[in-house]
Amino acid sequence: HEHACLRLDTEGKTLIIDPGSFTLPLSDLTDLVAVVLTHEHPDHWTPKQLDAILADAPGTPIFGPAGVAAAASDHEITVVSPGETIEVGPFTLEFFGGTHNVIHESIPVIDNVGVLVNDAFYYPGDSYAVPEGRDVALLAAPVGAPWLKIGDAMDYVLAVRPRRAFGTHDMTLSRIGLDMHRDRLRWATEQNDGEFLILEPGEATDI
Template identity: 40%
Template sequence: MRVVHFGHACVLLDSGTTRILIDPGTFSSGFEDAKDLDAVLITHQHYDHLDTERLPALLRANPRAQLIVDEGSAPSVENPTVAQPGETLKVGDTTVKVVGGRHAMIHEDIPIVPNTGYVVGDGAFYHPGDSLFVPDEDVDVLGLPTGAPWMRLGEAVDFLRAVKPRTAVPIHEKLLSMPENAYRIFEMLKPESTEIKPLTPGEVTAV
């Protein structure tokens, strides 16, 4: 699989026959030029994962793309398919299993919104959104949250160890001034069989 990281939570997955864009949010850039998409997936309604201003033009440029969202995002977009945890959806020539269901707690005074993680291609890639939900499937490549108001770095390490992917691609890094410090901790504390692979934003990378 080839992956493009557009910064923060936004990634483009290309299996060679299916192209899926996940979480085009306000902290990400370059996804506006993505073409030939089979689907756009949204994990949850927060603006760093869903840019409602740029999304319509992206969909117009990709008329065959399904828009698949969690139930909390559905009122903010037009004509979505609402994904429910436990479902397995068909996208192009691959499958997308919907997992999780709840955003991690930021603070007890802030309402918890829906959050759907997506396991693409029978575990080829897992994007957890803003949660640390561990799926039942073996995961080949994990989009690993790096910094967030809802997470300590130690929790990210424990999540990495629980999932045990072959490769972990750090995402959700835009809130950190020096995400490289987190990458070093991941490298120190990762499972022995896992490669930590930060991606250069906008570049196509085989993983």
């Protein structure tokens, strides 16, 4: 979905990652089993988004690092940490990283977790955390952010070596900038014989 929000479906169940301020309201959540919030910044979660999700799917567990639990204190957050693995419905969630990438020395560094889903799909949140030793079938690679230089993003894709990748975290880019940055990540993906996908909001691919 828009910006950094991702939806995974398997065996008739749904997992939502990072529904934030740039994301349109989500629908068809009757089979939602969990929400993962990688960190506390509002482009990755808002109280309004969580309230709307929980209105459609009451009791859905929400997972995030300690910083999210502090920021979202009006909601029940299950705290997760790097190195932890959780089973929820048909999804196995393994967490990596621990800190948000540096934006500027004047801005405090916050908690951030990357999440590997079913040992196949990986999203690092706002970080370059590599899931060491994992064969990533599909990588959601950040392509535009205040903390992101495209050369670093290219190096990140080269380090992860995904079989397939697509760009996410992109609402801060113009269309021209988005196309340019996607081309850079395409090059990086193809260096290890991977395939780069173009996914617009609402589009999907199989893993």
